[in-house]
Amino acid sequence: MNQKAPIEEQIDLPFLESLRISFQSLKIRFGRSIITTAGITLGIAFLVSVWTNNEIEFALQESGRSTDITSIDETSEQGISTKDIWLIIMSLIVCVVGIANSMLMAVTERFREIGTMKCLGALDGFVVRLFLLESGFQGFAGALIGALIGTLGAITLGLKNYGLDLFFYFPLLPARPENGPMQVGVLLLILIGCVLGMILAVIGSSFPAWRAAKLPPAEAMRTEV
Amino acid sequence: MPDIVVKTEDVVKEYRMGSNVLRALDGINIEIERGEYISLMGPSGSGKSTLFNMIGALDRPTEGEVYIDGQNMSHLSQRQIAAFRCHRVGYIFQSYNLLNVRTAHGNVTLPMIFAGIPEKQRNEKAEKLLDRVGLGDRMYHLPDELSGGQRQRVAIARALANDPSIILADEPTANLDTITGREIIDLIKQLNTEQGVTVISATHDLKMLDVSDRIVDIRDGLVERIRNRDEIEIQVGEVGGHE
Ligand SMILES: Nc1ncnc2c1ncn2[C@@H]1O[C@H](COP(=O)(O)OP(=O)(O)OP(=O)(O)O)[C@@H](O)[C@H]1O
Ligand SMILES: [Mg+2]
Numbered sequence: 001m002n003q004k005a006p007i008e009e010q011i012d013l014p015f016l017e018s019l020r021i022s023f024q025s026l027k028i029r030f031g032r033s034i035i036t037t038a039g040i041t042l043g044i045a046f047l048v049s050v051w052t053n054n055e056i057e058f059a060l061q062e063s064g065r066s067t068d069i070t071s072i073d074e075t076s077e078q079g080i081s082t083k084d085i086w087l088i089i090m091s092l093i094v095c096v097v098g099i100a101n102s103m104l105m106a107v108t109e110r111f112r113e114i115g116t117m118k119c120l121g122a123l124d125g126f127v128v129r130l131f132l133l134e135s136g137f138q139g140f141a142g143a144l145i146g147a148l149i150g151t152l153g154a155i156t157l158g159l160k161n162y163g164l165d166l167f168f169y170f171p172l173l174p175a176r177p178e179n180g181p182m183q184v185g186v187l188l189l190i191l192i193g194c195v196l197g198m199i200l201a202v203i204g205s206s207f208p209a210w211r212a213a214k215l216p217p218a219e220a221m222r223t224e225v
Numbered sequence: 226m227p228d229i230v231v232k233t234e235d236v237v238k239e240y241r242m243g244s245n246v247l248r249a250l251d252g253i254n255i256e257i258e259r260g261e262y263i264s265l266m267g268p269s270g271s272g273k274s275t276l277f278n279m280i281g282a283l284d285r286p287t288e289g290e291v292y293i294d295g296q297n298m299s300h301l302s303q304r305q306i307a308a309f310r311c312h313r314v315g316y317i318f319q320s321y322n323l324l325n326v327r328t329a330h331g332n333v334t335l336p337m338i339f340a341g342i343p344e345k346q347r348n349e350k351a352e353k354l355l356d357r358v359g360l361g362d363r364m365y366h367l368p369d370e371l372s373g374g375q376r377q378r379v380a381i382a383r384a385l386a387n388d389p390s391i392i393l394a395d396e397p398t399a400n401l402d403t404i405t406g407r408e409i410i411d412l413i414k415q416l417n418t419e420q421g422v423t424v425i426s427a428t429h430d431l432k433m434l435d436v437s438d439r440i441v442d443i444r445d446g447l448v449e450r451i452r453n454r455d456e457i458e459i460q461v462g463e464v465g466g467h468e
Contacts, residue, residue, distance in 0.1 A: 007296055010307035011341045021338075028326040030366070115321045119283065120383070121311020121339035122305065217310075218284035221322065 002065035006016040013126055021134040033138060034107070040142030040197050041149065043095035048150030048193040052186055054084050058085030059171040059183065096200060103135060103204030107212065107224070108111040114212045127207055128215035137196060143197020145189040165212030228422050229295075230391060231280055236289035238275050238446075249275040251446035252289070257425060259390070262417045262436060265427040267443035273427035274395055276443065280425060281314055282306050282392045293391070311339050315422075317383025317394040317413075321376040323368040328445040329355060329379045330364045336386040347386075354382040358412060374405035381412060390417065394426040398433070407432055 026033050043153040114127050158166040184192070212220050238250040249272045257263050265273045278284040279291055282298055291298045293313065301309065316322075327354050330351050337347035355364050358378040368376055377397060384392055394413060398406035414436040417424045426433060434440065442449040 007294075007301060007305045007313070008308045009302070009304040009313060010339070013338065013341075017338060024331070025326045086371075112322065113324055113326075116324060117309070117335070119316050119322070120336040121309055121387075123305050128244075172460075212365050216278075216284040218278040221283075 007215035010121060010123055018129050019133060021084070022130050022137070024129070026131075026134055026137060032137075036102050036106045037142035038137055039098050040201055041146035043098040043147030043200075044193045045199040046146075047088075047091045047095045047196075048147045048189055049153040050087050051151075052151050052154035052189055053157055053182075054088060055171045055186065055189070056166065057084075059169045059175075060158075060165065061163050064168070066154055071145055074190040095196070099139075099197065099200040100204040102203055104208050106210040107123060107131065107205055111212050111220050111223040114209065115215070115217040115222075118213070118217040118220065123212075124213040128210045131205045131209035135201045139201025140194060142201070143194045144190075146197060147193030150193065151186060151190060162223065174204045198210050227256075228259040229256050229407045230259045230261075230293065231255070231425065232292040233276075233279065234290045234292070236276070236279055236286045236291060238272075238279060238284070249446055250279070251287070251288055251300045253279075253443075253446070253448055255441060255448060255451075260417070260421045262414065262424045262438045263426070263438040264433045265425070265438055265442045265443055266429070267449070269429075271443045272446040273443055275446075277425070277427050279394045281316060282309055283316075283416060291336065292417050300356070307339075311322060311336055312387045313389055313391060315381075315386075315389040315392045317377070317380050317384050317392065317397045319396040319399045321368070321373075321380050321400075323376055323379055323383075325368050328365045328367055328370065329360060329375075329382075332368070332379055333383045333386055340387050341379065350386065351382070355379070356383055358382045374402050374408065377405075378402065378412070381416075385416070389422065391425065395426075395429055396430070397426065398428070398430045403432070406430060410436055 087161060118124075155166070170186070171183055172186050174185040174188055233253050233255050236250055236253040240247045243267055245290065248410060251272075253272075253276060255301075267273055271444065275284075280293075282291075282293075282301075285299070293309070298306075301380070310316075323329075324335065329427070330348075333354055334347045337350065352361075354362065354377075355361060358381050359407050360375060360378050360382070362460040363371060363375060368379065371379065377400075380397075382401075392413065397413065400411050401409060410432055413424055415420045417436075426437075438454050440452045442452070
């Protein structure tokens with residue numbers, strides 16, 4: 001076929017085609033995808049539950065209902081303890097590291113696949129887009145489930161500590177009390193959890209995928225996991 | 226004048242590992258004519274796969290030039306290299322390198338997706354190719370559900386998807402038993418004779434000898450000698466006795 005013709009430029013794939021390939025890949029690798037997604041779910045659930053719990057405690061202290069032991073000695077004048085802030089920061093770190101790690105693992109075991117796709121004519125950009133799409137879906141789904149689990153967890157704990165009073169003072173919406181830090185509110189927290197999980201998953205997957213796509217295919221295909 | 230498809234000029238490939246430099250190719254000069262069936266032979270570690278990667282634009286030489294269809298490969302843009310891999314070459318590997326997330330049919334359509342071929346057309350072509358390699362009844366199976374020989378057939382069908390002018394095969398029979406290996410070799414040879422596809426195959430497999438037009442013996446990153454078909458025939462007789 002057209003042997004002597006000069007070599008053309010490779011075309012870009014239509015977006016829908018990339019979308020289809022990424023869905024197909026997620027579907028067939030369902031079991032594997034679930035494990036990676038579970039990593040995201042856990043990270044976000046941990047973060048959201050710690051943070052929501054914190055907001056609930058603050059809201060109920062504000063209302064003067066808080067009588068449990070932890071709040072007596074730990075709570076500072078501002079109504080939020082440094083211990084709580086540390087807990088949130090720690091859970092954020094655990095969440096970032098956990099998600100980045102599970103995405104990195106998921107991409108590393110697919111280096112060979114990336115090299116093979118490049119042999120068949122894939123552009124680097126296509127490889128990155130494929131991982132971006134896959135991890136975007138995974139990240140959003142995993143984070144949404146995680147955020148809901150985290151919220152439910154915090155509510156359960158709140159019910160145990162404060163009983164039904166919890167619902168009278170429930171910090172659903174953002175608030176700005178005079179004597180304390182900004183209250184984000186549970187609704188916004190769920191949203192933050194979803195967006196954060198998705199961003200972390202996308203970065204954690206696209207960055208190694210981009211690096212693998214830059215490799216010559218021979219090298220990408222050499223990696224055995 | 227012979228029609229040269231592949232030409233390498235003093236191709237050198239060095240691998241750096243820390244302070245060590247390993248010279249896997251030490252100045253390779255070969256010319257391959259259109260329609261030839263070439264076998265690269267040589268002991269393990271002699272540089273066959275490395276040369277395979279240079280000719281197939283799967284890696285860049287440290288020094289020297291590779292010309293395909295008269296085009297200097299080092300002058301191509303990213304997009305041209307992708308198009309080259311997509312349209313001009315069909316790759317076949319020892320370990321098949323199928324995408325495990327796609328069915329046999331899905332593997333064969335992928336290069337056609339990259340080439341922008343409409344869905345209906347590529348589906349029909351994939352069916353035709355799979356039929357041709359004898360997998361008409363296994364089209365929608367995943368690679369995990371296929372035997373080694375069947376997987377290699379899928380890889381061959383996939384390599385043919387965009388009607389390449391060159392088939393590059395790196396030890397295509399190394400993971401297969403003698404009979405299955407023989408079938409795969411016959412299939413590749415058939416493409417060579419019927420469609421005039423140039424075949425370049427790295428191999429240890431002595432069964433490859435009697436289908437090759439020429440054999441390039443590689444040793445320590447150098448071309449040791451090039452044998453023609455008539456010089457080969459005698460030796461196949463000897464080899465046959467051992468099998
Ligand atoms: N990516 C790499 N990094 C470092 N060294 C490499 C790399 N690839 C190949 N080599 C070395 O280059 C030499 C040639 O390797 P190559 O894979 O080309 O041999 P081969 O002839 O294909 O052998 P085999 O028959 O075992 O497949 C070997 O010494 C090998 O260790
Ligand atoms: Mg090899």
